[in-house]
Amino acid sequence: MKLEIANISKSFPGIKALNNVNLNLKQNSVHGLIGENGAGKSTLVKILCGVYQPEEGKIKINQKEVNLYNPKESLRFGISAIHQESVMFDELTVMENIFIGNHIIKKINFIDWNQMAQKSDEVLATLETNIKSSDIVKNLSVAQRHIVQISRSLVQDADIVIMDEPTAALSQTEIKELYKIITNLQKQNKSIIFISHKLDEILEICDEFTVLRDGEVVSTDLISKTSKSELISNMVGRQINQIFPKKKVEIGNEIFVAENLFKKTQFKDISFNLKHKEILGFYGLIGSGRTEIMKTIFGINKFDSGKLFFNDQHIHIKKPLDAISQGIVYLSEERQNLGLTGTMSVKDNLNLAMLEKNSNYMIVDELKNLTTAQKYKDKLNIKVSYWNQLAQNLSGGNQQKTVIGKWLATEPKIIILDEPTKGIDVGSKSAVHEFMGELVNEGMSIIMISAELPEIMGMCDRVAVVYKGLIKRILDVSKTSSEEILSYASGE
Amino acid sequence: MNNIPLTPPKNILNIFYKKEFILFLVLILLIIFNSQISPYFLDLYNLIDSTFLFSEKAIIALSMTFVIIARQIDLSVASIIAVSSCVLGYTTSIGLPTFYVISLTLLSGGVCGAFNGFIITRYAIPSIIVTIGTMSLFRGLAYSFLEDQYYNKFPDIVVKLGSDYLFGYIPYAFLTFIILTLCFAFVLHKTIIGKRIFAIGNNPDAAKYTGINVDKYTFVLFTMNGIFSALASIFLSGRLSSVRPNIAFGWELQIITMVVLGGVYIYGGSGSILGVFISIIILGMLSFGLGLLNVPGVGIIIFTGLLLIISIGLPSFIKYFRNQNE
């Protein structure tokens, strides 16, 4: 047994992230770690990397108990991780990123650049990539950055490699390459923890698996002994068709049209329409450009050419305020960073987009503020004890609700949701979906960016599939399949 | 549908944690201490006269509070004073009517501030760096204009404003400061302008995504800072009645100290005018008291520097020791 995780528990204020978790990683094996967002996977990874310390439990490597009290220690024991959010230094070269924290030294503590360049070239060659050691990381694509991370793990001579959602931004071909690399690593006596929510990948590449749900291990076994549907029901704990409440809504006429939107190096030929009470999905791999398109429609960025129409009228959106006054709002994926002003009160956050409407000649009307805040607190069931509570002190889910509440207060006609259920605990996910159904029932139309096929299939009426800045197809969800959508999204 | 309260359950103890209350306590202690040290301290006339030394800085501190809450900083204010006092002196010397003298002075401050605002927003450069540059540029312009000369003739009203009293009791400068304090407090805490400034300072990206025009607000705040610096220079020139290019040297540090000591977070997003007001009074009384003890001006400067660091560092210091003991 290469790595034994025994009875690990970890809590944060208000949440028990991990509860008595056990996991055994065999030498040379690829062990799949599966779970919904919020199941505890990334907490476990952080503990293995020495960033968090568990409250209870033991970790054993090669049968000896270890104490991973900081990242350096974890590296020392041969644990290396490839994260979703790349741990990259944009202004430095590929070579430096590979060797960061781990430079090759000559005698008097001086860095040996020659050796480093050599080794770096070697490792890049084994990965069969066209990246050069001297490339500056900020110019690389997402897939290429992944390769740099993998190179880093290789030179660190890590025995245990943790891959956290490594295929999230890769095309089908690039994924096949990654499988080859993983097999290679196994041959080199490495043991791998492979985290992914794409069950097909887990079934293909892993030898064993562990399923986490709400911080606890639900099942663990050999891959050969399970099936996809069993994995799903373990992950989710309920039948599939309960997750996406079917809603029946009469879809009306076209209310919004985007015509030939173009922005150099970002997207091209973007044309689509949105119908009244429709949920239009935008599916694509990370880095395909969906967010950039929506940010431009919302007025954060400008496009180089193209037209927008609202109710058949040509509209000009040069800044967010223009979009908001047309009734188009955008809920960013980075809810905390781009949606919440943490040190302002919950009341103020809820009113932030309504300041002018809830004022008299620029003076804040406290009564109107309270009314608005109360209305949306109730509607969204936001847990807050008093109005002046700082927004940053709410739980993640409640923060999300506050941001939604802020936008709903403007009574929009079109809501653009960017990955609305990313990072949300399983219980709240279906609540969000139900809520979306209510919104369209009340007359709103939704554009939803999502990277989760089940969500797209379950919630959307139509889906625009995006690949590298182009809309490949707009499909009717009832007439297509996951496989078809996935193949368009991968460039085929 | 339960209605929740505005604030946490009324607990008398909560008030002790508010920054403004702590500042107020410090002020009371200071007054008591000073009055024990010198019999001249509690003299009303002395106290009133002591306000002359800080009123001009205080006016700028109010405007600077908005700038800092918006997550910016302006190191060029003292240099803007230099430029506007030059304009003041020059326009007087060429015989322009008083109305034009004052308007042009204020305008010059506004132009300097707008220049800051323009560079910061147009090129997205951190304000600390831009204002380090304009700090030299503006004062440099004053030097190249005046060389080693000085102005000592100003319109009567300017002299009156700078050194005279309303009804014989209240210095015009201090009175202006009080009135402005009320105005700024109202705008910051009761209007949507204030809410937006807090939002910008707390999270400029979120503010932008909410439809707030961050660039416009930034530009206006810096322009305003320039205008209020020019206003302060009017009072200052009237008081000093002699203006050289090195006027107000080092004032930016003292003004920022007034703001930060008042509980405004240097990285923006929180603070109150009340806190800044109390801190201005504290610093004023401190200088006054130390002056009565014949501590030289430089001692006051050292003290102010230490006070600044301690006031922010003390909470962390206590936490540090507590952690060591665990």
Add this chain to the structure above:
Amino acid sequence: MLLKFIKNRDFILFTIIFVILVAVGISNPNFVTLKSISDVLTDTSILIILALSQMIVILIRAIDLSVASNLALSGMLISLLSQIYPDLPLIFFILLSCGIGTVLGLFNGFVIAVLKVPFIVTTLGTLSIYRGLIYFVSDGKQVYSHEFSDSFLSFIHVKFLSMTSLFWFAVCVFIIIYILLNYTKFGRNLYALGGNPEAAKYIGINENRYIIAAYALSGFFAGLCGYLWVARYSVASTQIAIGFELTVISACVVGGISVMGGLGTVIGCLLGALLIGLIRNALPAIDISQFWQLAISGAIILIAIIINTKTEQRREKNIMTEKD
């Protein structure tokens, strides 16, 4: 390709320096004599040393505004000491000055890293505290040239290979910092820490240690310059180097050191300091009054920053190539 461009940036600076030399030389041929250039280099040496050490701090997204006050205080302390014990060996004074500077720098580092007081507030505070302390230790009085021992003052004027030892001090510091930032783990980690502080934590870089080290180094070199300044100008007073920190920071900015951290080359910093130093000396040479110095410096800083920013702009990640 981008690597070439960065090299180009230093090349641009070099060209500007060359152009200015030529332009001034045409108007005032005395300016481009060997002696005159050697004087300019000597005059700029202190600025070069301070700019290079300030670069270390700017790389980790901070600034040290207290360097000038640090310099003045260290210089004053050793001057006062030399009044009392003039016969102590020179090396002692130099090391002591460096030591005092380091202690002052460590104080900054401690307050910023441990007490978590933001660097703006801290260094603005120590800027005045250190400057004020000069008054206290000296009672406001100056130490004049005749009160120093000969060895104290003359050493920096001693020439090796026809350049003053002050210049060679700058050369040594340049070599040390070049090696530090390009050939040691510490140096490369500074770039990492400044470029992506969150990620640096995952790599195991202890942010606090690096902050304290950076400010200690900045203080060390400020202390060294304390001796150099006093020896060069043969006077120690409360007024020396007032406002010089701004010149130092502008040299760094002109040299391409980004205030966002993690970006900038040692050679660029050197060229930035040379450029600023050149301009300071060139203005009197073409009869521009000293009163214009400040304004011109300010204008140059602003222009340099704007140019920097336009070239640095973080480009949005390309989703499709230009050809698509």
